[in-house]
Amino acid sequence: MANQAFNRTPQSERLHIALFGRRNAGKSSLINALTGQQVALVSDVPGTTTDPVAKSMEILPLGPCVIIDTAGYDDSGKVGDLRTERTRQVIKQTDIAILVSDGSSLDEEAAWARQLKQANVPYMAVLNKVDLMGEVPPTLLAAMAHQLGCDVIPVSALQGSGLDLLRRTLAGLIPDSDKQSLTGRLAHAGDVVLLVMPQDPQAPKGRLILPQVQTLRDLMDKRCVAICCTTDDIDRTLASLREPPRLIITDSQVFDIVEQKKPTESQLTSFSVLMAAHKGEIGYFVESAAAIERLNEQSHVLIAEACTHAPLAEDIGREKIPRMLRQRVGQGLTVDIVAGKDFPEDLTGYDLVIHCGGCMFNRRFMLQRVDQCRRQGVPMTNYGITIAHIKGILNKVSLP
Ligand SMILES: Nc1nc2c(ncn2[C@@H]2O[C@H](COP(=O)(O)OP(=O)(O)OP(=O)(O)O)[C@@H](O)[C@H]2O)c(=O)[nH]1
Ligand SMILES: [Mg+2]
Structure with missing residues (x-):
């Protein structure tokens, strides 16, 4: 089990897609349709989903995702309001939102669309249950798109129609910052990059820690030549190279040692700086x-x-x-x-x-x-x- 968990993309590195809509709009059904599995509980009783539920899954062409099912936002009363507030909190971790509507409550969808816009969350909408509507008038889709300010895809979660277009539309909403690489402008195709990684007794046995694995993968995707050594082997590794590495990446703990030994031509950075840039806003972090x-x-x-x-x-x-x-x-x-x-x-x-x-x-x-x-x-x-x-x-x- 533990090994399996290490081999999976961690939740925090997955694209987070959340579904929002009224009770019974078909949010949970749509998740089942997208994944081809009965992962979410569906019923015709409004308020079946009561809490945000996050599931990790692979959706092509998006790759590893976390899909978040939420409670319908039209629930009222004391408990209903608490549920709606929980749904609202989900916006904070949402990379892309899907508004699920059956076309009967567009004012409410529009109000949520405004909240998503305010939070800078890219979103799209689906008109669900089109199997009940016969031919969908193009004017209805155009009016919805206008009112919600986003693409609207007609789907039937029940019959599985419209899902390819839904997936492609989602892929088009992936924020550019998510496509950026970990090493950014520090490394380019063809560069030789040296990773100096102390493997002290605190290091986990038999594996590398996540930032190291992610950096290696990033460099390989970019077609860099990645070379690894431990701190005590820097001299030998540098001597074996025909020219100095373009970039050296190391751990903060041994930064001083590596800095003293590095060739002047090589740039130097640390894994924690790369991760800070990957997870937050490096400019603000450094300034702060x-x-x-x-x-x-x-x-x-x-x-x-x-x-x-x-x-x-x-x-x-x-x-x-x-x-x-x-x-x-x-x-x-x-x-x-x-x-x-x-x-x-x-x-x-x-x-x-x-x-x-x-x-x-x-x-x-x-x-x-x-x-x-x-x-x-x-x-x-x-x-x-x-x-x-x-x-x-x-x-x-x-x-x-
Ligand atoms: N005809 C038809 N029925 C659908 C479709 N999608 C969902 N339903 C039905 O609508 C009802 C509600 O579906 P759910 O997926 O539970 O809706 P939900 O939005 O998750 O509802 P809550 O969890 O209560 O917020 C169920 O009876 C579904 O079978 C669809 O595309 N066509
Ligand atoms: Mg549900």
Whole structure:
């Protein structure tokens, strides 16, 4: 089981597609139709789906996705309102939204379309249950498209019609930032790239950690020549190359050693910088790291961690970073810690937000937090960039 899990694309790296619509519109049926499996519970009782349900699956031509089924947004009453609020929260992690309608409640769909637009989520709509409608008048589709401000595809979840066009339309909505590579402009086809990866006792036995695997895959997709070695083999590896590598990527822990040994022509970056760029907004993270210099004993720092696991003995967010900061600033520094999806709406009381790498969250979710900080004028950076700043590495790395 464990091996299987390692071989799968992690949830946080999958495109998140969420379905929104009234109760009984056919959201769950559409998920079953798209996957060809009975993954979601369907019934003619309105309110069958009560909570957001996320399922990982492969959808061609989109690749690995997470599909999120939601409770109908027209539910009312005390519990209904709570369900609708949960549905609304799903928007934060949605890369692409599908509005599911049977054509009877377009004002409501239009209101959700506005919310999606406001949150910058690309969306499309389907007119479901066309099997009940005979010929669909093209004027109805055009009017829907106009009112909702998006493409509208006629489908029947029951009969499985219209699904190819739906999949192609979804593929056209994949945000460009999702297509960007991990190493960005640092590596191009034909480049030789050296990865210096310490395999110390903390490294997991028998495998590489995810950022290393993802970087290797990225380089191979780009047709780079990727060479790997451990820290103590740098000299030998460099000597074996006819010319210096274009780029060297290493771990923050051994950055100084690698920096001293690197040929002047080679650019140098770290896995945590690549991951920060992949998951968040590297420019804002780097700019915000400068706020560390302005902290004093009256300052308030918020540390936000994605994992809700029981803290480890030498937890980087709970122990290491607060200690590093207090050593610089003084013991009076206030550090608050939040975990999981808890993140205060109002951040204006904080001088700096330091987020974990976000390996459990998708990029969309992280960007939405960056956006929230930026709107409130609060600097936000992440663990990797904070440590790089404190160690004085940040001005020596090349940014992707
Ligand atoms: N005729 C027809 N019926 C459909 C179609 N899609 C869904 N239905 C029916 O509509 C009813 C509701 O379907 P669901 O998929 O449970 O709808 P839902 O949007 O998930 O509903 P909630 O979970 O209650 O929000 C079921 O009886 C389905 O069989 C369709 O394309 N054509
Ligand atoms: Mg449902």
